[in-house]
Amino acid sequence: MIWSTYETMARDQMEKLQLERLKQTVRRVYDHVPHYRAKLNELGINPEDIQSLEDLKKLPLTVKNDLRDNYPFGLFAVPQKEVVRYHASSGTTGKPTVVGYTKNDMETWTELIARIVTMAGVSAEDTAQVSFGYGLFTGAFGLHQGLERVGASVIPISSGNTEKQIMIMQDFGTTALIGTPSYALHMAEVAKSMGIDPKKDLKLKWGLFGGEGSTEAMRRELQDAWGIFVTENYGMSELIGPGVSGECKALCGMHISEDHFIPEIIDPETLEVLPPGSVGELVITTVTKEALPLIRYRTKDITSLHYETCDCGRTTVRMAKIQGRTDDMLILGGVNVFPSQIEEVLFNTEGIGPHYQIKVFKKGYLDKIEIDVELIDDNLLESFGQLEALKQTIRSRLRTVLGIDAKIHLHEPRTLARFEGKAKRVIDMREVK
Amino acid sequence: MLIDQLSVFVENRHGALAAVTDALYRYGVDIRAIAVFDTTEFGIVRIVVDKPEEALKDLKADGFVAKLSKVIAVEPIDKPGSLNELFHIMGDNGINIEYIYSFVMRRREMPYVVFKTDNQEKALQILKDKGLNTVVDL
Numbered sequence: 001m002i003w004s005t006y007e008t009m010a011r012d013q014m015e016k017l018q019l020e021r022l023k024q025t026v027r028r029v030y031d032h033v034p035h036y037r038a039k040l041n042e043l044g045i046n047p048e049d050i051q052s053l054e055d056l057k058k059l060p061l062t063v064k065n066d067l068r069d070n071y072p073f074g075l076f077a078v079p080q081k082e083v084v085r086y087h088a089s090s091g092t093t094g095k096p097t098v099v100g101y102t103k104n105d106m107e108t109w110t111e112l113i114a115r116i117v118t119m120a121g122v123s124a125e126d127t128a129q130v131s132f133g134y135g136l137f138t139g140a141f142g143l144h145q146g147l148e149r150v151g152a153s154v155i156p157i158s159s160g161n162t163e164k165q166i167m168i169m170q171d172f173g174t175t176a177l178i179g180t181p182s183y184a185l186h187m188a189e190v191a192k193s194m195g196i197d198p199k200k201d202l203k204l205k206w207g208l209f210g211g212e213g214s215t216e217a218m219r220r221e222l223q224d225a226w227g228i229f230v231t232e233n234y235g236m237s238e239l240i241g242p243g244v245s246g247e248c249k250a251l252c253g254m255h256i257s258e259d260h261f262i263p264e265i266i267d268p269e270t271l272e273v274l275p276p277g278s279v280g281e282l283v284i285t286t287v288t289k290e291a292l293p294l295i296r297y298r299t300k301d302i303t304s305l306h307y308e309t310c311d312c313g314r315t316t317v318r319m320a321k322i323q324g325r326t327d328d329m330l331i332l333g334g335v336n337v338f339p340s341q342i343e344e345v346l347f348n349t350e351g352i353g354p355h356y357q358i359k360v361f362k363k364g365y366l367d368k369i370e371i372d373v374e375l376i377d378d379n380l381l382e383s384f385g386q387l388e389a390l391k392q393t394i395r396s397r398l399r400t401v402l403g404i405d406a407k408i409h410l411h412e413p414r415t416l417a418r419f420e421g422k423a424k425r426v427i428d429m430r431e432v433k
Numbered sequence: 434m435l436i437d438q439l440s441v442f443v444e445n446r447h448g449a450l451a452a453v454t455d456a457l458y459r460y461g462v463d464i465r466a467i468a469v470f471d472t473t474e475f476g477i478v479r480i481v482v483d484k485p486e487e488a489l490k491d492l493k494a495d496g497f498v499a500k501l502s503k504v505i506a507v508e509p510i511d512k513p514g515s516l517n518e519l520f521h522i523m524g525d526n527g528i529n530i531e532y533i534y535s536f537v538m539r540r541r542e543m544p545y546v547v548f549k550t551d552n553q554e555k556a557l558q559i560l561k562d563k564g565l566n567t568v569v570d571l
């Protein structure tokens with residue numbers, strides 16, 4: 001099922017709509033946001049200069065620091081009294097990034113989530129357990145509203161208290177699980193230790209995961225562990241929260257709601273706009289947001305855009321799975337590696353579990369990388385040599401596939417950190433550059 | 434006769450071994466023999482217990498990586514050089530001993546020797562031919 005007719009709009013109609021909305025947005029930020037007015041004046045651009053979607057690239061880029069520098073409400077285009085909701089993303093250092101929603105923004109957000117949950121298979125028939133943490137983080141409230149909109153029965157259980165989550169899942173007959181992929185993985189492990197076989201004892205059908213990137217290998221792990229159909233969705237609080245894009249059942253990328261967001265791919269070094277299909281940094285312009293419109297916001301996420309019509313019938317552009325974030329990229333002895341690439345190699349190795357930790361440090365002038373994994377295969381206990389061989393296998397795969405040399409440590413199951421929200425699997429102990 | 438031996442993966446850290454023995458104690462399983470070989474950062478604990486099947490099920494449920502494997506237990510003849518003889522017999526027949534340890538049962542004088550070879554069936558046959566007593570029941 002397709003929730004909205006905007007999702008199947010013809011390309012020319014969509015572009016017409018986007019241009020119209022882009023013009024309004026540029027006018028809006030010029031009139032109401034001093035930061036943007038100053039930037040446009042500096043570049044000698046008038047809102048009237050925007051006459052085609054091509055003109056988008058004339059506009060200045062926005063970065064997360066612009067939000068921080070204008071903390072808390074400096075980039076808002078409406079007075080505070082028009083804001084009906086605040087959310088914030090926790091900055092690891094210093095002040096959080098604050099976002100706001102007007103009444104119309106809330107309506108937009110709810111509709112966007114209704115689209116992605118419908119895409120993922122959820123309907124009014126479903127009972128949805130929202131295992132994102134409720135609070136300033138946008139994940140839980142975002143999904144909650146949209147799930148209610150499609151008529152699903154929502155269980156706002158939040159994150160944590162995992163055994164209780166499993167009990168409720170069983171007792172309420174939960175059919176859709178919503179949360180971060182790493183928490184879902186941990187929950188599956190807890191269910192198993194409680195003697196519950198998710199495939200037999202639970203009614204789960206759908207897994208809608210987001211809030212952090214995930215790999216195809218992670219999807220397989222989740223599908224196998226729960227016996228569910230797994231889709232990923234994407235968003236970030238600055239843009240609106242979850243709901244920017246989501247996967248349909250064809251699983252060939254996440255459909256972006258282009259009537260609200262105009263995506264571009266740029267080269268993160270030269271900042272040049274790249275043609276469709278190219279891999280680069282995703283940049284998004286919000287064209288309907290009232291409280292916090294953002295022009296060409298640099299998401300730092302590395303992906304590519306695909307415009308061919310999808311098997312599901314939607315015409316909206318699809319973004320590939322996030323390969324990594326520009327600031328997550330590890331430079332190890334001159335080799336660029338995303339943690340997601342390491343994850344892919346680990347997940348495709350038999351004998352170890354899906355939990356891992358990557359540690360990077362300096363020894364002299366050299367970058368050293370150590371990876372902790374958990375042994376799960378008891379067949380390797382015949383001889384010590386088999387365990388050593390497993391370590392060697394992982395090491396040589398990382399060397400062949402990614403060109404990095406990592407020291408592997410085998411640990412007992414359930415000894416590495418588990419996560420209830422976003423996973424923090426990389427510890428970089430090198431000096432901050 | 435081949436007997437069941439538990440193999441359990443342990444990290445070389447404080448309390449890791451105790452976690453295994455604590456668990457076995459909780460299950461009411463008696464340890465007959467235990468051996469850990471030189472480890473770097475991890476190792477495999479080999480344990481002979483009175484209720485191997487049950488112990489394995491419980492250990493796995495508690496999240497340990499554990500497995501049952503068949504090992505040979507022999508009672509060397511009480512004379513000087515009997516252990517030496519055992520190694521020679523194996524070596525001469527092209528059988529490689531992967532690991533070996535010994536233990537003493539209460540009220541018995543001679544230690545049992547437990548070992549695993551790369552050809553268990555053949556090793557057993559040779560022992561039988563040489564008249565060495567392989568232990569049936571511990």
Ligand SMILES: [Zn+2]
Binds near residue numbers: 310312
């Ligand atoms: Zn589709």
